[in-house]
Amino acid sequence: MLEAAPGAASAGTGGRSKPEVGGQSDESESEIVMSKQDEEIKKKLMELEASLPEETIQPPAVRPANTEVSKPTDSVESDLYLVIGFGLLLTGIFLFMHHAQLVAPVSSWLGFGSPGFGLILLPLLLGLGFVFYDYQNRVGWVLTAASCALIFFAVLSQLVMYFPSMTLLGVMIMLLPLAAGGALIAKGLKSRKKTGN
Numbered sequence: 001m002l003e004a005a006p007g008a009a010s011a012g013t014g015g016r017s018k019p020e021v022g023g024q025s026d027e028s029e030s031e032i033v034m035s036k037q038d039e040e041i042k043k044k045l046m047e048l049e050a051s052l053p054e055e056t057i058q059p060p061a062v063r064p065a066n067t068e069v070s071k072p073t074d075s076v077e078s079d080l081y082l083v084i085g086f087g088l089l090l091t092g093i094f095l096f097m098h099h100a101q102l103v104a105p106v107s108s109w110l111g112f113g114s115p116g117f118g119l120i121l122l123p124l125l126l127g128l129g130f131v132f133y134d135y136q137n138r139v140g141w142v143l144t145a146a147s148c149a150l151i152f153f154a155v156l157s158q159l160v161m162y163f164p165s166m167t168l169l170g171v172m173i174m175l176l177p178l179a180a181g182g183a184l185i186a187k188g189l190k191s192r193k194k195t196g197n
Helices: 004-051 074-099 117-132 137-159 169-197
Strands: 099-101 161-164
Touching: 074 169, 117 137
Parallel strands: none
Antiparallel strands: 099 161
């Protein structure tokens, strides 16, 4: 009985050792399968890379030697000309309007003076009547708009503008910014067209 136990033990150990060998063989088989799969993947990647169209590298475009390349300072200069020109132009307009004086007789606006426009009020009233009666009536809107425009231009035509007594130097100082500002604006716009901005 003692003998059977060691034989059983040896049989048991022999039975155990076989699965270990089989486990090693299973691991080596799985490694072989994995290496085959890796090789297949590498082959497929190489085929894909070969099937992709190769990118053509184009040489950089070369500008012809006679083409003018504008400097970045050209746009800065044109902007500077425009800003200074507008500043001078506004200064000249301010000086001109500051020295000009307007006189308009109010009585002539209502038609009481000799060059009055009191008759223009009749079409205005007629147009307003049409508009209040039917706001979709185009004749009423046209009469109202035309009468308002005529009144506006009649008021402007009756304004009298005069300058107080000034010296020649004062007039030159008043008009010089207008001329210089206009010239700088024109120069700035011309240089902007050259640079293409």
